[in-house]
Amino acid sequence: MPRKKIDLKYDIDYLSILDKDGEVDSDLEPDIDDDRLLDLHRAMLLGRRFDERMLKLQRSGKIGTFAPIHGQEASQLGAVACLEEEDWLVPSFRETAAEIWRGKAMENVLLAYAGFNEGAHVPKGVNNLPVSVPVGTQALHAVGIGYAMKLKGKKEVAMVFFGDGATSEGDVHEAMNFAGVFQTPTVFICQNNHWAISIKRSHQTRSETIAQKALAYGMPGIQADGNDALAVYAAAKEAVDRARAGDGPTFIECVTYRMSVHTTADDPKRYRSDEEVEKWKERDPIDRFQKYLKDKDLLSDDAIEALESEIKDEIKAAVKGWEKRMAELTDKTGMFDNVFAEMPPYLAEQKEAFEKTLSS
């Protein structure tokens, strides 16, 4: 009975399919329809351009604080591209492109960041939870949702996003542990963008990878190149299939990089070097994906140009729509709605008092 090594059930793998120049590893290349590949590309580009537009709107004071996604397009879209409509998306606050893919209107994104609660409202039938601001707390919801799916005999999946920083929160730990114990159809996507505001990945936790945290829950875990849409897709597809088949949760670490500010209230110059950012520019997820699509003859420079102009128009229309919506949102009493299904007397009294202040 000597001191002996314990063999663990799972290994932690690293998955990369497109290299940094966009060359594909054809052994690992996932089987994706051409149309879907182009949709994915379009969504990545739209995500990037919309982000840029929002930054301008924020800088000119038209919207408030928001969290840009620049650099993380593959990491979030590669993952949600594996979901079906009836599956559930449980976002943090940095999955704007994923939310749009899943049916959230750009208008609403703008509305929310412009300080209108209405922007976060979710249309009936859309299975996206609203943005969750308290870091990591939403992970548990995805586990509960997954459990409910299972109990109801549905073959659905809940996919939850959070950042590298979020993995330090107790709630993310409890979520992964519950998912393991109850074998829920939950896919955990950690967008490791190397920073949690000013805290670098290496200071967030001492484990060599974030993926290996899956071992603590007896759950398969994998690290994927998060700037490689194919790798993210392949990892997520495996996880979604596993969940849908009733084989439980998976944890995916997408290694990516936050190219922009944490939020528009942040100044990254205080804590990171330009060189680091430059280095990551070379691994741009959109450039790589475009190279791949071109190599596959699915895309050309002309097509990209046409697409860019189409996207520009789409965003312009969304901005217009948003401005119109803002002008229409004149009712100020919304804060009293939906506190409860039925308004209790004390709230009705308060609403009345509030209405009096409006008219006086």
Place this chain on the structure above:
Amino acid sequence: MPRKKIDLKYDIDYLSILDKDGEVDSDLEPDIDDDRLLDLHRAMLLGRRFDERMLKLQRSGKIGTFAPIHGQEASQLGAVACLEEEDWLVPSFRETAAEIWRGKAMENVLLAYAGFNEGAHVPKGVNNLPVSVPVGTQALHAVGIGYAMKLKGKKEVAMVFFGDGATSEGDVHEAMNFAGVFQTPTVFICQNNHWAISIKRSHQTRSETIAQKALAYGMPGIQADGNDALAVYAAAKEAVDRARAGDGPTFIECVTYRMSVHTTADDPKRYRSDEEVEKWKERDPIDRFQKYLKDKDLLSDDAIEALESEIKDEIKAAVKGWEKRMAELTDKTGMFDNVFAEMPPYLAEQKEAFEKTLSS
């Protein structure tokens, strides 16, 4: 760039030195003074007998709810035996024997379980935190204490105990993560006694071992036979030495078994079989350790008998002392003391009002 396995820095080992019949693996046998071995044995026996006595006191209504340690003597005493006086013990609520080893008076243990807050009071100079009831919350304190030791340039160690159930709590996760990041001199001892009230180990978490959770924090982790005082000692010694040398925290899973009720308010017949308990009787930590000490000619049946009677007297004296203390504790205003260093006016008013109710 294929899918490739990531090599992790640490392996998880299993350590066992005395087999279940008390045969020692002499390659792994730790180097412990004979005196210390005998002290350890005495403490284990005292722990067992005091536990038995408390159970009787509880059953006859003389004390309230308490958590027996039966079966876990090696697991807790093997660990604290590695500490120096200036080190800190951060217990959960099931380390009575360890607390006594570290200087807590049996009188006080009884006093606390008899419903007197005074029993939990800690004498100046004793570095044992009081019992922590909210499961797992104390783990963070041991990390903060460890950090403070380090900052103050002290070569001290904080050792914290918790159960298998506690590992599900977010606070234990956050504690291990902080300890990893700040490389604090903290030794985490998880007494995996297979049950968290009625929840069995396999339902608490899906990882094959609890020890492997250390990997999530880039921390060395080891699983020891918790009913083998030598294995626990050896694992803890390595961890304490590492911490004292400035090389950071360690996580130790002691695989043991709760032979008795969870607390005296619990009825284990509702959730576990007698056979399971019987099976673990064969691995009794005291029997095994006595066999080892006898083989080493450090102990004889006569010596054990003498020791038993000595311990009996010691416990009898403690019970007497406790009864005397109870009779002396007549001041009922203690609840107002030590809320703050200085009593604010509103509390003084309340205390006065309370004193009036006493005299009326």
Place this chain on the structure above:
Amino acid sequence: MAKLTMVQAINLALHQEMKKDEDVVVLGEDVGVDGGVFRVTDGLIDEFGEERVMDTPLAESGIAGFAIGMALYGLKPVAEIQFSGFAYIAFHQMEAHAARLRGRSGGRFTVPMVLRMPYGGGVRALEHHSESREAYWAHTPGLKTVIPSTPRNARSLLVSAIRDPDPVIFYEPKASYRAFKEEVPDEEETFPIGESQIVREGDDLTVIAYGAMMRPTLEAADKLKEDDGIDCEVIDLLTISPLDDAKFTKSAQKTGRILVVHEAPRSFGPGAEIITRLVEKSFVYLEAPVRRVTGYDVVIPLYQREFDYLPGVDRIVSAARETLDFKA
């Protein structure tokens, strides 16, 4: 109709609701095989299986957040926190999400869950097992907080809480779990959340209480009647939030003299809100300062001293007398 303890009555509510509505699920630490440390969920796992009666890992935030997720999908989870003293670990989930998701999503998502837990002192328990901190929940917009006082109202209120489309914090007075029995009808019974109950009528003094404090309060009312000929009107709040201020402000207009009793710590406690509503709505009728008989602003002591902390009959009686003696 049977005479049940509160534990049995709550168990009955759970049984019947689970039978009636397959979306009702029960979860928590030791609620399954063990039937709950107080046996409140006894037998449920045998009848409904471990898929609907879930023993969870030891993690309160986990329990709350997991239940929120289930509720978002359409289930009606009844989650147990083993003791209210451990519920603060789950507080942020209830504040940040359970209470807000209806509003945040504009009504698309709702959280029809119940977070049940035993609260309060008087059962010789360890530290953290005797707290009464309902004010934390009551101060949180989007949550309802309910505290029954007898087997029958515990049963009917829990049924209402389970059917309520919004999150309800359900505090169970553990001191009353087995202290007495009451007739509880077999057939379904509900009681509206947000409504208090006048349990004794009287003209001299209004006493407002709830939960485990109802017993010493009613005993004190008896004593005041017997010894002093005083007629107390006793109001059992039942719901702490939304607070039914209509009944007690009306009663105050009749009696002009009011006492509030709770075992929660005094300062910033529920009594303060009740008194403030009285000031806001019945000011001119108040003939004496409204007094509160409460726990002190300290941690409730271990069992040798817990009844020094807890309001008892004597403290209530003497506060009542002082209120009645008050002359401006």
Place this chain on the structure above:
Amino acid sequence: MAKLTMVQAINLALHQEMKKDEDVVVLGEDVGVDGGVFRVTDGLIDEFGEERVMDTPLAESGIAGFAIGMALYGLKPVAEIQFSGFAYIAFHQMEAHAARLRGRSGGRFTVPMVLRMPYGGGVRALEHHSESREAYWAHTPGLKTVIPSTPRNARSLLVSAIRDPDPVIFYEPKASYRAFKEEVPDEEETFPIGESQIVREGDDLTVIAYGAMMRPTLEAADKLKEDDGIDCEVIDLLTISPLDDAKFTKSAQKTGRILVVHEAPRSFGPGAEIITRLVEKSFVYLEAPVRRVTGYDVVIPLYQREFDYLPGVDRIVSAARETLDFKA
């Protein structure tokens, strides 16, 4: 002596205390290299190094529990929670341990820590970044809760909080972080925790407020003077708990008419305790119902509507007029 914003004044307090006492350490998310998301801890890491100015992992319970451990050993940690809306994650650590370890250990262990955090609305922030829930802390025996209102008192109160031998929750009104400057002496200054301040004397009406609400309150007092010739006595609480009821009950005995202003939700909020103390201690002097001007019992809306939620000058002025007009 220099004119400082509140951010600078708090920074000054931290600098000076860290310099004076090497047991003072600072920790939290982004407090080091980044200098805090509001720059409150700017420059500290350069002067005192990363061992005493610790950037922590993203975990609020972790921050609180880690700080408690350090405090138990003898350090004086000043821990930052990035926004008060996330502090509920750490609530149980403060309730179960920070607030109790002195009592639990009979004085052997103490927790001389400060948990600082920005609170309150008015800065166009995201959800969970504008809450004002000081009542949760104030209702917790063993904790002190302090809310400064100006650069100078923020500095002196923080120094007192750091030196206080017990845990202090330090709520910083983020709306006042940079809104105005005030002369703050270079030399050390403290202000006793548990003491309120009469910031304006008057005979007609007492207005009790604190934190960011002091500005609209004082503006309202000006307006009431100018437009109606009314003299308000304005009291800045500064400490919420222990509540200094001596000053405001005395003031009430002079004016008989009182208004309480806070941005926290109304029900079970701090105003309720203040009003209750007035009833308990100055009942016979009250000439009108004490009114409260507060946030509503809803989640504070996003920025387009946040000033609809927050008490403003107009609401304060009209409540004052109604109070003054009241006739029994």
